Each structure stands twice: as C-alpha cells, then as structure tokens.
Amino acid sequence: MTDSPDPRETAGSAVETVVDAEDRAAIDAAAEAEKPGWRRRTALFLTGQTVSLFGSMLVQYAVMWYLTLTTKDGTVMALSTVFGFLPQAIVSIFGGVWADRHNRKLLIMGADASIAVATLTLAILMMQGTNDLWLIYAALAVRSTGAGIQTPAVGALLPQIVPTNKLLRINGINQTIQAGMMLLAPAVAAALYANFAIEMIFFVDVVTAVAGIGLLALIPVATIRQAGVAVTGYFEDLREGVRYIAGHAFVRWLMGLYAFVMVLAAAPSFLTPLMVARSFGEEPWKLMTLELAFSVGMMAAGATVAVWGEKFDRITLIMASAVAFGVLSIGLGLSPNLWVFFFFMFLVGVTVPAFSTPSMTALQETVEPERQGRVFGFLGIVSAVAMPLGMVVFGPLANVWTVQTVLVISGVATFVVAILALALPGGKRAIAAARAHGAGSQKVGIPADTASGTADGP
Template sequence: MSTAEAQTPGEQPADTAPADEMPGWKRNVTVFLTGQTVSLLGSMLVQFAVMWHLTIVTGSGAVLMFSIVFGMLPQAFVSIFGGVWADRHSRKLLIIGADTSIAVITLALALLMLSGVDDLWVIYAALAVRSTFAGIQTPAVSAMLPQIVPTSQLIRINGINQTIQSGMMLLAPVLAAAIYASFDIVAVFFVDVVTALIGVGLLLLVTVPRLVRSDAEERPSYFGDLAAGVRYIAGHGPVKWLMTIFAVAMVLIGAPSYLTPLMVRRTFGDEVWKLTANELFWAAGMLLAGLLMAVIGPRIRNRIALIMGAVTAAGALTTGLGLSTNMWVFFGIGFLVSATFALMSAPSVTILQETVEPEMLGRVFGFVGIVMTVAMPLSMVVFGPLADVYSVESLLVVAGLLLVAFVAVVFMVPSARRSLAAISRPAAEPADGAPAEV
C-alpha cells in the first residue's frame, strides 16, 4: 500500500463522503476550526510577546530584523516541501505532528528561560523551529479543508476562517499585553503550549476522508512530486494567473500597510492611542469583510469580478491613504483597504480549493504559503528604506497607482482573461464555453 493510500485512525475512504453528501461535516468543521483558533491564539500571543520582549530588552532594530528573518524565512523555505508532504501523507497527522512539535519546542524554550538561559540565540532558534513546522502545518490545513467541507460551502467556511484570524488580530495583542505585564514572557510560552495541545486534542476528534491519489500505483519520487507541482502551477493558466495577482497585490499592499503607523507618527502625532486606533481600524476591516464573505459568499456568482474589483479598490484606496490629510479619514480608508484584502483572499483560496485536483492541493498551497511569507519581507526591503528618503504619503500613492496599473495590464493579456473567465463561477455552476486553460 502506498503512502498516499495509508489510512490513519479517524479517517475514512474519500468516496464515502462526496462533496454534496457529507454527513456530520458541520460538526467536523466546527471542531476543526475551534481547535485551529485556539492554537492560532497561542501562536499570536508568542508573536506579540517576543516582539515586545526584544524591543524592551534590547531596543535594537537589528535584533527585531533578525527575529523577523528567523520567524518567517524558514516557513517560506519549508512550505515547498510541506506542500509535497501534504499530498503524500495524512494531512491530519501532519497538522497534529507540527502543532505537537511547536508545543515541545516552546516548552523547551520556557524551561531554558526559567533556568536563566535567555540569550538571543535561544529565542532565534525557537522562532526558526516554530516557523519550520508552520511551513508544514499551513499547506496541510488549507489542503485538508476541501476534504471535510462540501464544495458549495467552501467560500463560507473560508470567510469564517478569515473572520476568526482577524478577530485574533484584535484579541491577541490585548491578551498578550495583559499576560506579559502581569507575569513575564515565560508565562506566554506556557499558555502557547496549552493552546497547542488543545488544538491537537480537538483535531483528533475530526473525521477526515482518506485521500486516494490518481497516480498512487506509479509511486512518483519525492522530487518527482515537487517537480510535478511546479509544472502544474506553471502550466495551469487559471492557477498561475490567480497566484500572480495574489502575489503582486500582497507586495503592493503589504509594506504600505506596515508603513501606516509611521505615517500616523509623522503626520498626525505619536500618541499611543493614535497608533493603536490605526491597528484596530485595519483589523476591524478584515474582520467585518470576512463576516460578509461568510454570509453572502455562497451567493456570489462571479468570483473573479469580486477579486479583481477588490484588488483595484485596494490600489485606489491605498492611493487615497497617501492623499489623506485628516486622521479619521485616514483611519476610515485603512479600514476599507484591509476589507478589500479579505474580499480578495477568501474567494481566491476557495477557487484554488475547487479548481486544483485534491492530490495537488498540498503542493499548490505550499507555494501560496511562500507567496504569503516572502511578499512582506520583499515588500519591506523595497519600501522600508525608501520611507527614510521619501515621505510615506508619496510611497502609498505610488504603490496604489502601481496596483491599479497592474490590474489594467492583466485585463489586456488575452490568456489572462481566458484563464480567469474559466474559474469565475463556483464549481457547482461551471461557466459556459471552453474548459480552463491548462
């Protein structure tokens, strides 16, 4: 029996749960998302606590830079291989293994710091290991959702998931600050261990259909799988163009969003409440837009129009950020920019989950993880130094105009129009005409 066909406890053959008849899927999804939410909360607590701890203890920009490098780049690298593993092995077990490993590493870090070992290399090493296992977990989570969610409900569940993540962005800083101020960073680490184990325990209760690969008998090599994933993305028009649009949007929205606190400080004042209000408006925009997708997502019939409209609006609104002279107008526009990200993200993920063959989903989402992880550092490498030379306002205007221009160019490319048109409608309502460009 090949690895792809190995059945793990709590799994059942995929053909017993077709997309339109998944008994108990609501219970499975509820338990799964609850566990992932609890685990995500712990991870975000550590993220904020480490950032504040390094800032308070060292006051060094270089130290913060290294923490970002160690905390993000391993995930980008491992996502390539994590995607292959998600297509070759049980996605459920991969998630359990990754979460458990992160808990063990975090516990070890907490015990080391309790014993007096608090050198920077210890924190860097822990961040790198956590990031490594996140590169295994993230593509497995995205690829597993279509196995437990009916196709017609994917966009709703992705909207709910987006809402949960946005809600954590509001809750985690407050909770992390309370724990860190009342105790210390070690207490935050212990909380993360507990939340990770809760997530693992809940996932054990989820029944996941077994994934049977169409090429199981051929048993391709590991690197053959990896190469097949690269060829698939490069040769599949709809997937290639969707990922390109997502990547460019992330680069041109990502860094400007991180530069907005700098603009608030330079233009409107450096009071803490103003910086906090800026963050809350951005988080609230994503949260409410995620809720909107959860409610109306299944009724949307032209998802590409929504995605391209959201990207265009993001560009125009980013330009508006740079032109804002009133602080509350600036906050309001930031709210709308973050909302466009949710309106773009949930349908994009859903289209990939519906369009890509189940046995390729892990690899595709592995590369999506690379885009998500690398886009921000790459964008900051470009826009960060420029912010010390030019005004943030001018950079926001340029980034917004570039994004609008990019959308116009995409619409002028015939192959892009054909590819995107082929995936504009939900899977349950295939578009008329030629099949997707492959």
C-alpha cells in the same frame, strides 16, 4: 392615507421567498450528501485552529515586545523577522508535497506538537536563567518551520471536510475569526506580559496547542494518495506541482495576481504606522486606533463574505478588491487628516478578506485534491516572502520620499497590475475559461493549457 400593497407584488414576494427557501434546502441537502457530518467536523476543526492560533499570537506579540524592550536593537528585530519567516518559506516548498503524500491531519498535529515542544523547552530554559538570543531565534525557526508544514496542509484539508458549495462561507468565517484574534490577542498578551514573566505566556501557548491537537484528533480525515498509485520521488512530485501551476491557465493567473498584490500591499500594511507617527503624532492611542480600524474592517468583511459571498462571482470579488487595494492605498497617501486616514485603513481591512477568501476558495474548488497540498505550498511561499520583499523596496523609499508618496506609488502600481491582469490576453483567457466552467458559484473545473501530463494524477 397610505396606499395598500399590490396583492400581485405580495404574492410574488411570497413565491420568491418559498423558492429561496427551497433552493437553500436543496443546497444544504446536497452539502450533507457530499460530506455527511460536515458541520460537526468543520466546527471541531475551526475551534481547534482558533485555540491554537490564539496561543501562537500571544507568543508572537510577547517575543516581539521582549526583544524590543530588552535589546532596543534594530538588528535583533531584523534577525527575529528572518528566523520567523524564512524557514516557513523554505519548508513550504516541501510541505506541499508532504500534504499530498501523507495524512494532512497528522501533519498538522505533528507540526503543532513540535512547536509546543520547542516553546516548552524555551520556557523551561528561560526559567532556569538561560536567556541567550540564539535560543529565542531557534524557537522562532522551529515555529516558522511548523507553519511551513501546517499552512499547505490546512488549506488542502478544508476541502476534504467541507462541501464544495460551502467552502466560501467557511473560509469567510475563518477569516473573521482570524481578524477577531488580531483584536483580542494583543490585549490579552499585553495584560499577561504586564503581570507575569514571559515564560507563563509560553506555557499558555503549550496548553492551547494541546487543546488544538486534541480537537483535531476527533476528526476522521483520509489520506488522499490512494493505495496502488506509484510513489515517485519528492523532487519529482515538486516538479510535477510546478508544471501543473505553470500549465493551468487559471491557477497560474491567480497565483501571479496574488503575488503582485501582496508585494505591493506591503506599503499600506507596514508603512501606515510610520505615516501616523510622522504626520499625525506619536501618541499610542493613534497607533492603536489604526490597528483597530484595520482589524474591525477585516472582521466585518469576513462575516459579510461568509453570509453573502455566494451571491457574487469569484472573479468579480477578486478583481474588485485588487482594484480597491490600489485606490485605497492612494487614498491613504492623500488623506487630509487623521480620521480620514483611519477610515481608509478600515476599508483596507475590508478589502483583505474580499481578496484573500475568494482567492483561496477558487483554488480549493479548482485544483484536484491530490495536488492541493503542493499548490497551497507555493501559495505559502508567496505569502511568507511577498510582504518582506515589498518592504525591501518600500522601506528604503520611505526614507528618501515621504510615506504619502510611497503609498500613492504603491497604489498606482497595484491599480496598473489589476488592469493588466484583466486586459492582457493571458488574463482574458484564464478568466474566460474560469467563467465557462462555472467559476461564479460552483466548481471551477478548468483544464490545463497543455496535455503534457498536468491533468493526470501523480
């Protein structure tokens, strides 16, 4: 015989359900009032970006395999990395200013179009028998330049079309989509590369770019800079952006933490395949499983953040995931066997959206719309430079010590950085200011440290 449920408990649960439903309805109503028609616009935007990203990833894998198999030259691969990342880092400095000055939708469309033209030109030249490496490097540089323009514009455009209380969910969905592309794109690229000439993959990228541009063209997006506002020089806008970041307690703290964590994350990101090959065997399925474990972890965490992320404090998510990066890197280095290693790599994948999604959302919620382009421009520089910089340090160390030792060192360093970010007076002030102004679930309206003009519009 089983005990019957307490009627008071049942009634309480029913009341909570009704209250939750009313709260959700109120939140949805507020979102629709803030950004009418936001669901359609967001769906169009994410669909267009997904289609465009898919084509870009096909080209990324195809070029990497083409250069590897046709040259087998480490210098060629190093140069392709330089041309693929350095222009983005440089252009992001100005891309953020452009995103604050001009229509962000048109910037994204223009960058996509330029990349498509460069890719189409390369495809035509290669079909005619011109396979010079400098042409591939030039195409990579154009694509990287486009990314330097797109990245800050995309980060700053989302808050224009997505209500503030839905930003974390949409960023989580976007992170899940990107992780899904990391699973799908290599398989499709491999099938295409095995059955068609590389030029055919370039044509696929052109088609996806045109589709992405067409979908984005359907979304009305206003230019942030209002008429009548004095127009200053590009470098003055750039200096103002630097002053804003340096003078804003929370933004400065978050950007610094993001930079350090990304540099230290280079070890588990790039050295784990080397550890598999050295310690567990060179069979291709082992390397494939490693990538799958990471990507599946990212997908699972992105979806989780999208559904339940609003229940957690932004700062708590950021700091817990930063600490987790350190602990998991140590775990990777101390893994006793391959399957434990794969499990830790899955958890590393889980940690990435748990760190990057609330970080991105907190900046979108905190920074004034007219400055978001510049802030995301500097974030783009950090993203483009951090991991290559980390590999400059960790790569050579992996030839002196074991990969296991390097992973443990990077993990301890990440753990120390996270603890210092919490413990140092500047970190405590930034976190206290963030929470005092509602960083948990609402807009983080934190004033700048100084009144030296950083709170005024450009």
